[in-house]
Amino acid sequence: MLRGFYTAASGMLAQQRKTEMLTNNMANANTPGFKADQSSMRAFPEMLLSRIDRVEIPTEKTLNLRQSPEIGTLNNGVYMQDANPSFIQGALESTDRKTDFALQDVNMPINEATGLPGSVFFTVEGTDGQPRYTRNGNFTVDAQGFLTAGNGQYVLDDQGNRIQLNSDQFDLSENGVISENGAEVGRLGIAFSANPERLSKQGNGLFLPENNQPLPSAYNNPNVRFTTQQGYIEGSNVDSGKTMTDMLTAYRAFEANQKILQAYDRSMDKAVNEVGRVNG
Template sequence: MFKGFYTVASGMISQQRKTEMLANNMANANTPGFKADQSSMRAFPEMLLQRFDQRKIPTENGLKLPFNTPVGPINTGVYMQEAIPKFIQGDLRETELHTDVALIDINIPANEENGLKGTVLFTVQHPNGDVRYTRNGNFTVDGEGFLTTAGGLYVLNERGGRIQLSGDKFTINSRGVLTGENGETARLGIGFAENPQRLIKEGDGLFRTEDGNELPNAYNADGVQFTVQQGFLERSNVDAAKTMTDMLTAYRAFEANQKVLQAYDRSMEKAANDIGRIG
């Protein structure tokens, strides 16, 4: 009986976490460069149930030998193993702002391990000094002339330095070369992740590497072809219609587990109050 409680509870918890993940996807449907998460569900190891019994041997003393009769396997529950970002490129939206930049994938090689395509990302500087990566090209120029993200992080150039401009009237060509009003030049830092699933997702559309090492320069990566488009933003790759359908499915699964839990609760109540009553 109690095994059923644990199984149902694990199902409710996993569906709740999936619903929270989908709700976060939906909330960021209009966030530039946002990569939707997709869940990975796994079942706990199965247990083989056996019935213990005795078999009487026809001897003078009536010998009895214990033996087990297999009943069958039982699953002990399910859990959401992880949320994996989906690195499919989102649609482009024209903004006509000089500070908005989008990365356009042209030919990105697939990873040999999992067959998934890699991705290219802008490099930015985290407040702790480490390098972070993002697809959100909604940039701005701060009071000191540094190119920053909307969240205030410094956008880095190809050599890992900050990009300082004389004003917000600058141009960026398809190869990421930025030219300011007074002729100053810099090249946007673009990193290439061969296996995007090894990137760890942080808040505000930021990613970091597992080992803390920087990604290789995308401009020099073999077989990687991409272009930089000024005046455009990459939209979120969240499919709003599919996300709503998945949320309803998760909610129905949670509700079904809830009804099973209520049935178990009523059975336990009868066992405690009615069956166990004396006189």
């Protein structure tokens, strides 16, 4: 019975974690470039139970043979795997703002190990001076004329340098080239990750590569095809309807485990306080 407490509790904890993940997804349903987290439930290895028993064979000295007949398997509960973002393309939304950029995936190579396509990202400069990556192209031009991301990170060009402009009246071509008054200013730094599931979220729509190793340029990969769109931003890829349904399912599963836990508690109360009680 005590193991039943742990099994039900593990189910509650797993569903709580899933609810928190889905709540965060729903809260960012309107955040540009947001990539929804996803995960799945897994069961802990089951235990095979057997009963220790013995059989008496009627002989002159009564031979006892020990045996352990199988009772069955016992589940040890469930857990939620680590949440990983889904890099499915979000819908492009028109803003008509010169400083809003969006990446449009055209052809992303499939990773043979995962069976999933790679993804391209804007490159920005982190607070530690190292590159970070984002799909949120809601940029602005600061007081010094530098193109910056929403939280003040500098947007980098394909040479790893900050992009400085004279005004917010500039043009962006589909191949990432920024021009001002007919003169080329630079080319957006677009990076490619063959396995974006290995990237870790850093908050504010930023991703950090594994071992902090910079991602390669997408321009150097002939198999990667994409376009950059000015006056658009990529919306979140959160499916609000499905997320709400999953949240309700997780809540109901949490509630079911809670009722099981309460039933175990009542049974334990009877076992301790009523069963075997001697009346005076």
